Amino acid sequence: MSLLYRLAKPLFFSLDAENAHNLSIKILKSGLVPGAPTLRDPILRSKVFGLDFPTPIGLSAGYDKNAAVLDPLARLGFGFVEAGSVTPQPQAGNPKPRIFRLESDNAIINRFGFNSQGLMVAAGNFAKRSSTGIVGANLGANKDSPDRIDDYVQGLQKLAPLVDYITVNISSPNTPGLRTLHGKQELDDLLGRLHETRAEMVSSDLRSIPILLKIAPDLTDDDKSDIAAASLEFSLDGLIISNTTISRPPGLQGKHLTEVGGLSGAPLKSLSLSVLKDMYKATSGAIPLIGVGGIETADDALARLKAGASLLQLYTAMVYRGPYIAHEINQELAALLRKQNYSSIADCIGVDTPL
Template sequence: MMTLYRIARPLLFCVDAEKAHGISLQALKNGLLPAVGNAPDPILGVDLFGLHFPNPVGLAAGYDKNGEALAGLKGLGFGFLEAGSITPRPQAGNPKPRVFRLVEDAGVINRLGFNSKGLEVAAANFAARPQGIIVGANLGANKESPDRIADYVTGMRRLAPLASYVTVNISSPNTPGLRALQGRAELEELLGRLTETRRAMIAAGTAPFPIFLKVAPDLTQADIADIAAVVRELGIDALICGNTTITRPTSLRSAAKGEAGGLSGQPLKPIALQTLKELYVATKGEIPLIGAGGIQNAADAYARIRAGASLIQLYSAMVYKGPYLAEEIARGLAKRLRADGFNSVRDAVGVDTPLA
């Protein structure tokens, strides 16, 4: 199946990146991609938050922004899916073109700007989601919202009962001012309101659900210390590290490297890996981490787990390596775990990042 993608890729790369993305979504919605038939390898199972992940390889938010293709995505070999970012009200996002392939660098720059069909469309899609797969709802805020924290509360109230978990995305660089919510005072207010709302929802009969926080890879040491302290204090269940980067490594060769927006894919790998290690140390290994950013193969996934990640996510690598990459990574990861004498993913988490 990877061979088929190598044949199709030149055709997809002949059209605009966002149009190619739309074509792939339509193919999944219409059942045009055959499902992976292999049963998950037991060594890959991860139990966290009261959920059983059949393998630790997840789809990052950004691919299926409205939860439209969950049934098709279920068959690609992922252990879990994350849809979004979803804003309370529909919004178009930034002007096009706004997605750029950096082919020479195996990277992508996007400045989509939380284009979303809104909560009600997403809620209908989540309500109809297939059984037997963990699906998270990635929440965003509307660009023109007078109270962005209220947007996250609204999104959580609507989608948490329909999802396996919710992710609070405050790390997109494409909504002006959004990353300011990573500051300690702002973060305490945001997460405080969300955890208080969660308590009220559960008291009113909603089933308990985890809250994840997605942070940027472009964090200072002070940022990392503040985030670690706040998530531990307020009982946030996991951190996703990280989103796209606003930095531009000097190694970039593509003509599109100067486009505004967040950079993902291969160039993000060392930045995201280092921030993950620092968060693992700052949280003393007590908060599960989800590694994302620049994961291209099983070696990358394994390195992220050994650095401190309990789960991993990918998206941009599929642009270059095709829709069945998760299944390929999962198989390679199982081989690496066994070769090093581990009995489970959990046994390998953080072995390369000593805690003081």
């Protein structure tokens, strides 16, 4: 943890969690947060779904919901930044309070409910970024939408020209009924519409943008099998594994552990890792996977790569360890890879998950 964050952390943790989050966005906008040293280590580079990633650690969606601080985030050492979830129409999300720290567990429970300023605001922010770093847009659906699949189609059409990849988030537990899109028929309909829309966009001289699907950790074996089959059938470019969990693993100590919402952070680690391995096997390693959920250290990162992930994301760990966590993990990961005689990230992907 940097000295800067060690000094600032008591202030942030004295505030309501959402107020602290909003303050951090304002501070990033102000330009007061110094950038991390540039890390150009060839062992950390990789090419995934056609994009060249300088390092494997990205920032997951949920922090920069409206793409308001893309340039400051790019300077913190992340190999890529994902913003959102963005809904077509602005919506306030669920009533406050809706985010809770479980400090003794290095965890967070949130029930934001896709609070978003909408596609028009997000598109303007994506268009204004000056950083050349890799940026993804995470799409959500409006709570009262009569056609949620069309919401994702609208997001793809509007944001694809402005970002490097698109993530379709069907796994938030905080929008009623959203996770039903994991079902076979619903998923086929969703991916089919998106596949057709992308093909139409490419025929209009727009590049073919990678489309990723972000899934829940709370899945049955049948769900996983259906997702794998649909992902292969519709040429999905990647899966993000996983979103927050509605389960409450034993041993939680935080006073807010009974709050409704999705749990993220350290307690999600083993569940997310297990689902990652299952999906690597189910897809026979044919689709790049992004591992997210409980990643706090370089050891966590390497374990996720060995389980089958090609890239990684974090967010909750940044709350507890500060804004330079990606830079710190990347440095340590490079040393770990060399210590274990790997010459690149690609060399270790899936070595602990035999197909």
